[in-house]
Amino acid sequence: MDKRYKVQVKDLHKSYGSNEVLKGINLNVKPNEVVCMIGPSGSGKSTFLRCINKLEEPNSGHVYVDGYDIADPQVDINKVRQNIGMVFQHFNLFPNMTVLQNITLAPVQLGKMSKEEAKKAAYHYLDLVGLREKADANPSKLSGGQQQRVAIARALAMKPDVMLFDEPTSALDPEMVGDVLEVMKNLAKQGMTMIVVTHEMGFAKQVADRVVFFHDGDIREQGTPEEVFDHPQHEDTKNFLDKVLNV
Amino acid sequence: MQSNHWKKFITACIAVLGIVIGWQLVEPQQASADEPTYTFATNNTFEPFEIQDSKGGYSGKNPGIEIEILKKIAKHEHFKYELKPMSFNGDLQALESGQVDAVIAGMSVTDERKQKYDFSTPYYTDGVMMAVAKNSKITSMKQLKGKTVSAKSGTSAALFLKKNQKKYGYKIKYFDSSNTMWNDVKIGNTAATFDDGPVLQYGIKEGVPLKIVTKKPIDAQPVAVGFQKGKNLELQKKINDGIEWLNKTGQMKQIIDKYTKGNKTAKNSAADRTIMGLLKTNRAALLRGLWMTIELTIVGIIFAMIFGIILGVLGIMNNKLAKGVSSVLIYIFRGIPMIVLAFFIYMGLPNVLGHKVPLFLAGVLTLTFDEGAYIGAIVKGGFEAVDKGQWEAARSLGLPYGKALLQVIAPQGFKLMVPSLVNQFIITLKDTSILSAIGVMELTQTGTVIISQNMEGFKMWLIIGVIYIIIITLLTWLSNYVQKRMA
Ligand SMILES: Nc1ncnc2c1ncn2[C@@H]1O[C@H](COP(=O)(O)OP(=O)(O)OP(=O)(O)O)[C@@H](O)[C@H]1O
Numbered sequence: 001m002d003k004r005y006k007v008q009v010k011d012l013h014k015s016y017g018s019n020e021v022l023k024g025i026n027l028n029v030k031p032n033e034v035v036c037m038i039g040p041s042g043s044g045k046s047t048f049l050r051c052i053n054k055l056e057e058p059n060s061g062h063v064y065v066d067g068y069d070i071a072d073p074q075v076d077i078n079k080v081r082q083n084i085g086m087v088f089q090h091f092n093l094f095p096n097m098t099v100l101q102n103i104t105l106a107p108v109q110l111g112k113m114s115k116e117e118a119k120k121a122a123y124h125y126l127d128l129v130g131l132r133e134k135a136d137a138n139p140s141k142l143s144g145g146q147q148q149r150v151a152i153a154r155a156l157a158m159k160p161d162v163m164l165f166d167e168p169t170s171a172l173d174p175e176m177v178g179d180v181l182e183v184m185k186n187l188a189k190q191g192m193t194m195i196v197v198t199h200e201m202g203f204a205k206q207v208a209d210r211v212v213f214f215h216d217g218d219i220r221e222q223g224t225p226e227e228v229f230d231h232p233q234h235e236d237t238k239n240f241l242d243k244v245l246n247v
Numbered sequence: 248m249q250s251n252h253w254k255k256f257i258t259a260c261i262a263v264l265g266i267v268i269g270w271q272l273v274e275p276q277q278a279s280a281d282e283p284t285y286t287f288a289t290n291n292t293f294e295p296f297e298i299q300d301s302k303g304g305y306s307g308k309n310p311g312i313e314i315e316i317l318k319k320i321a322k323h324e325h326f327k328y329e330l331k332p333m334s335f336n337g338d339l340q341a342l343e344s345g346q347v348d349a350v351i352a353g354m355s356v357t358d359e360r361k362q363k364y365d366f367s368t369p370y371y372t373d374g375v376m377m378a379v380a381k382n383s384k385i386t387s388m389k390q391l392k393g394k395t396v397s398a399k400s401g402t403s404a405a406l407f408l409k410k411n412q413k414k415y416g417y418k419i420k421y422f423d424s425s426n427t428m429w430n431d432v433k434i435g436n437t438a439a440t441f442d443d444g445p446v447l448q449y450g451i452k453e454g455v456p457l458k459i460v461t462k463k464p465i466d467a468q469p470v471a472v473g474f475q476k477g478k479n480l481e482l483q484k485k486i487n488d489g490i491e492w493l494n495k496t497g498q499m500k501q502i503i504d505k506y507t508k509g510n511k512t513a514k515n516s517a518a519d520r521t522i523m524g525l526l527k528t529n530r531a532a533l534l535r536g537l538w539m540t541i542e543l544t545i546v547g548i549i550f551a552m553i554f555g556i557i558l559g560v561l562g563i564m565n566n567k568l569a570k571g572v573s574s575v576l577i578y579i580f581r582g583i584p585m586i587v588l589a590f591f592i593y594m595g596l597p598n599v600l601g602h603k604v605p606l607f608l609a610g611v612l613t614l615t616f617d618e619g620a621y622i623g624a625i626v627k628g629g630f631e632a633v634d635k636g637q638w639e640a641a642r643s644l645g646l647p648y649g650k651a652l653l654q655v656i657a658p659q660g661f662k663l664m665v666p667s668l669v670n671q672f673i674i675t676l677k678d679t680s681i682l683s684a685i686g687v688m689e690l691t692q693t694g695t696v697i698i699s700q701n702m703e704g705f706k707m708w709l710i711i712g713v714i715y716i717i718i719i720t721l722l723t724w725l726s727n728y729v730q731k732r733m734a
């Protein structure tokens with residue numbers, strides 16, 4: 001494990017039955033770095049992301065977050081997860097709670113903050129995503145874009161130092177996408193370490209420090225946005241970009 | 248639901264659990280002093296041998312021949328006794344399992360039974376008689392070919408019918424109580440019924456519209472107290488000494504005559520037999536039965552919920568052993584008919600435990616396991632129906648499994664379960680009536696007892712049916728109210 005990296009993935013393998021979905025992935029993410037992951041459907045991007053906070057159990061390999069090996073049974077995975085925020089494609093807000101309760105639940109339950117502190121923090125993050133006035137609303141009363149911004153606020157309330165995003169805008173109506181991406185851009189500007197699976201090539205070009213191209217359970221190519229988008233080296237990368245950029 | 252609601256709910260459950268267990272532990276210990284106490288199984292609808300009062304006890308003026316005999320003997324021989332009224336089959340099972348010390352239930356002494364049980368000195372001679380509806384043209388067994396006849400299961404009448412079935416070519420239908428059986432003849436479902444002579448005579452004297460067509464009792468047999476073979480010899484001796492003393496002093500004849508001759512036991516037949524009148528006369532008994540039904544339902548539901556939630560939570564855990572335990576228990580308890588489970592707990596379990604299981608506890612345990620298994624399946628299904636994304640969101644925030652389950656999954660799952668749970672609660676209420684089989688004096692059993700006294704089957708069952716409908720309606724309203732408040 002290397003202290004310079006926030007997230008370090010070493011030779012990660014994951015199979016579902018005989019279907020090998022991740023074929024030995026290596027990836028290092030430095031503090032404050034924004035990594036965008038692109039690639040065709042089924043190439044293993046989500047699986048990779050979910051291995052980082054152990055929502056999926058890897059078959060072999062190591063994932064270090066903040067120096068803790070999540071594969072190590074001695075490591076309290078719940079502690080590690082508190083430092084990894086995750087945002088899902090389908091938001092997954094808790095429908096039995098208000099927006100505010102969604103955000104304060106984890107900090108209060110895990111003893112990170114008192115109820116009062118958590119409430120204050122919640123309003124702070126709701127300000128950040130521009131939804132203060134929705135604090136007492138039920139999630140089902142919000143638009144998709146608003147729900148996703150609440151989900152981001154919920155993840156931020158745990159004060160994580162890494163944020164994982166799995167296609168956060170692909171379930172949204174086009175006019176909602178901009179607001180969510182705006183929030184993510186601001187986060188990146190403030191120095192959050194982020195790993196983002198996305199089909200928003202514009203966002204990747206503009207915000208990413210590094211673009212990683214996944215293909216068939218492997219990292220086929222990676223580099224700065226200019227390198228990957230403007231001078232792709234690999235045939236698979238070219239094909240993929242042709243398809244997504246020239247629709 | 249918020250976390251403190253949960254805490255309150257769980258605290259309440261534990262409190263109830265404590266109270267019930269405490270009560271159950273204290274209750275059986277109140278027996279006193281140096282006189283030994285024996286337990287007798289008896290028959291709850293077997294006049295003139297046993298006649299329950301409206302509370303299901305035998306403290307009335309005319310508790311029946313055998314009860315009066317037992318009372319006198321106990322006093323004379325210095326022992327105390329406790330009576331367990333059940334169906335005759337239940338009596339025999341209870342004796343075999345050692346749940347009771349003896350059976351005093353108009354039990355006739357047959358050769359077959361002599362091999363299995365010990366008997367006291369007989370105090371009565373009993374024979375089977377055949378009765379038909381008042382307007383029936385049947386007068387002898389030869390006319391029964393192809394017809395349906397009835398007897399109480401396990402009785403000597405049943406043995407007699409079985410033995411002669413080929414000869415006369417009838418079909419046999421078995422019943423658990425005389426009253427239902429007679430009613431079946433009255434309404435024409437069965438052509439003839441075979442029952443103990445004195446029982447029939449007594450019933451007809453009390454107004455049952457049947458007539459006896461046998462001149463002399465068939466298969467006359469002595470009646471005696473039954474014991475487990477070779478056991479309780481001390482009690483056997485006391486009973487025999489007591490019978491001898493009663494015979495010698497002429498008290499035996501007095502008691503028997505009181506019930507079979509003249510009109511001494513006749514209840515006020517001028518009593519009001521309208522539905523309102525029946526309600527008034529039996530108000531206290533019905534209320535007690537109703538209360539027992541409600542008590543069983545509430546306590547049963549609470550424990551079944553606890554058991555069911557445990558089963559449900561085990562069933563969704565990421566642990567093969569937990570999952571296996573859950574599904575095996577659900578499979579077993581859903582598979583066993585509740586009446587079998589009740590018999591097992593009340594009469595089978597004491598053999599393993601070495602001491603008796605109090606009746607109420609047996610009832611609650613039966614409900615807990617049977618209804619709990621169904622609730623377990625509902626809870627498991629409800630939890631599983633919650634979107635997987637909810638688990639992932641909760642866990643990704645760092646919430647441990649238990650907290651994620653309690654705070655996020657369970658409230659959503661319960662909301663999905665509510666309609667099925669309400670349905671199960673109503674079934675639980677109805678299922679309490681099955682516990683009448685082991686003699687719990689709930690509403691149904693109360694009805695059986697009352698009808699055995701007043702023979703008003705139609706009206707009484709109508710009353711009891713309506714009472715059930717009313718409490719089920721109330722329960723449904725209550726559930727809907729809770730459901731609305733949760734939404
Ligand atoms: N729980 C699972 N069980 C079995 N196979 C799975 C499971 N989850 C994913 N897979 C398979 O793993 C492969 C990679 O899936 P993954 O979701 O990681 O792809 P992806 O790159 O995120 O695709 P998309 O862009 O469509 O989201 C696919 O073939 C998928 O069918």
Ligand SMILES: [Mg+2]
Pocket residue numbers: 045046047166167
């Ligand atoms: Mg995906």
